[in-house]
Amino acid sequence: MIRSEEIIIPHAFWSTLLGVLLAGYLVLDGFAFGVGMLGIRLGRDEPERRLLLNAVGPYFLNNEVWLVATAGILFGAVPDLEGAFLSGFYPLVVLLIGALITRDAGMWFRSRRPATRWRTGWDWLISMASLALALSWGLMLGNLVRGVPAGRAAPGGVELFGPYPLLCGVSYTVLVALHGAVFIALRTESELALRAAQVARQLVAPTAAGLMACVGVGLIPTVGGVLARPMLVAAVVLAALAPLALLPLALAARRHGLALCCTVSSVGLVVLGVGAGIAPTVLNALAAAGTLQLLGSAVLVVLPVMAAAQIWLWWAFRGRVGPSSAMYF
């Protein structure tokens, strides 16, 4: 029962919140995917790998909680959609969570013993799991643009891993590799940063090509399947190309902060574009008014605290890392 003196929370708040949380997660953990993937290639010896871990370290836990928050809101505010989403994409979700567990375990255990074999083994596992994680999120986005399957109309395993989702999977993987490379260029020093910037420059064109292919193929109804709200999705995802165009200039001018802003907006826009496609589905599956009122009030109170804690963290650990930086992972 909503009383008149209570704040009425518009329904669009929930779809926006979910979109922002998911985009936030994929932007933030996205650079960790990228750094993880490139880790064994870019970090040539133990001191360099130490720098890479130090670069991601302070943010790692705080990035991942965005996924937990997304899942929590999904479960609380749109329980029906959560059920449909998880059972509809069952094999993909299992793959994704498996990769997530493996990557996290790698991060957690890697530096707990000094032995070289122990550390190298986990480094490989982190890289492979990060790759699998990026690929499965890309596959997920590639399936989500076609809408959330309801009930028994769920696509089979083959369809989930079909050509179009696979195209999206590969494109998203290249995009976060670029994102990770830019992050390393910004956060580390000397030769490692130079090499990362070099990798980033090489990845700009493939990333742009990938995004255009995803949108182009997605717009052909018979090939990509039908995009939910095709024009809106296409427009938002294509807007992600603009920051990519600016990126080579930023890298050439060694403005790595600006470069990271570019990749952040690209990843963010891609996810928000996909989100815009499924927003109507979210609105149709909202929980009862009383529950939303309750959850909404709590969210409005907690959100500023959450944001403040995150901003404090980013501020406290800004700047480039060196061998004497704070470390744990």
Next chain:
Amino acid sequence: MTALELARLQFALTAGLHFLFVSLTLGLAPLIAVMQTRYAITGDPIHRHMTRFWGQLYLINYGVGIITGLVMELQLGLNWNGISRFAGNVFGAPIALETLIAFFLESTFLGMWIFGWDRLPRYAHLALIWLVTLTAYASAFWIMVANGFLQHPVGGVVRSGVFQLTDFAALLTNREGLGALQHLLPATLLTGALFMAGVSAWQFVRGTGDREFFIRSLRWGLLVAAPVSALAINRGFEQIDYLTIDQPGKMAQAFGDPSPAVAQAMAVVRYGPGQYLPPSWLKIPADIMIYSGYVMGVLSVLGAILVLARGWLIRIPILLRTLSWLMLLPFLVVLCGWVVREEGRQPWLVYGLLRTSDAVSPAGLGSVITSFTIFIGLLLTLAAVDVAVMRRYASRGPHAGGILGAPDRNVAIDTDRTLAVL
């Protein structure tokens, strides 16, 4: 084995594993916060070493809790979509609030605590570990609200097959949630305290150095264990009165009062014909829990007296040996307690309203087997590696280094070792 049985086994293994690791997290957090408070006030390096050593063990343990928690939340959606269909409006809210109010903040603060060593102002860094403790307790509160609802659904009405929330306060003050929380929190403190005492006693058994460090830790552990074991036992029995009313089947099978026949007859009157008793083997975990509770209580009090009496304890090898094994008992006990609580709820998922067999997702046996194999395989491996890493770290003692925060320049003891492991 059917998809239902396999889905139940999968959830039980995930939740059981989660509960084991989370109990230690909840138990150690306040102890570490108190240690760091003493360090912040006195500046005595021994308190710094204690905070960092037990803090590192706390952290190694924490990782499994996060991952199993995440898998558990996903399983609710994957294998048990009946619960969100029937009670999404009420069961989802506390879960969502837990992730936002508690877990999100807990992990953020923990990350800042890990990386903030010697970097943040002393009292800001101290505040972080207290915030981690507070949010961990908040997390336990919300989870017990959600679980309490499954045990004793209050705070709403069923309209056209869906549970609608009408009274949030009733949901929050549910006796099956709060009562269990009062039993659970001292039990987790006992887990953390006996863990500290056990690891310390183990160091004395093996005759390693660091006398001062481990005698203090031993004293801390036992002085906390003695009162909290009594509190845990007391709060356990306090639940009996209303459990007999709310869940006679559980009481009948676990404690024999009322008799199973009476409990079954009462249930038939309430819910119509059917079989309403949980399995009769429930008596085994119930007995283990109760008698182990007494054993831990007696030994904690005895240990506390002996450790206070000019440290006699460390001169009695048999007691030290006992204590180093006793630290495993709280884990068995919390697991038994959890089995009694959740298996005793059967055949219901939401007591009296939704049967477990009606809540399982319609996914085929094949996909349940796949997810079972992948998740359980990964989680058990993860847990095994985690325990091995913890054991190794605990056996090396506080001077083994291990990286936590910025490399330490102020304290000679850590510096060489930290650099050595880089």
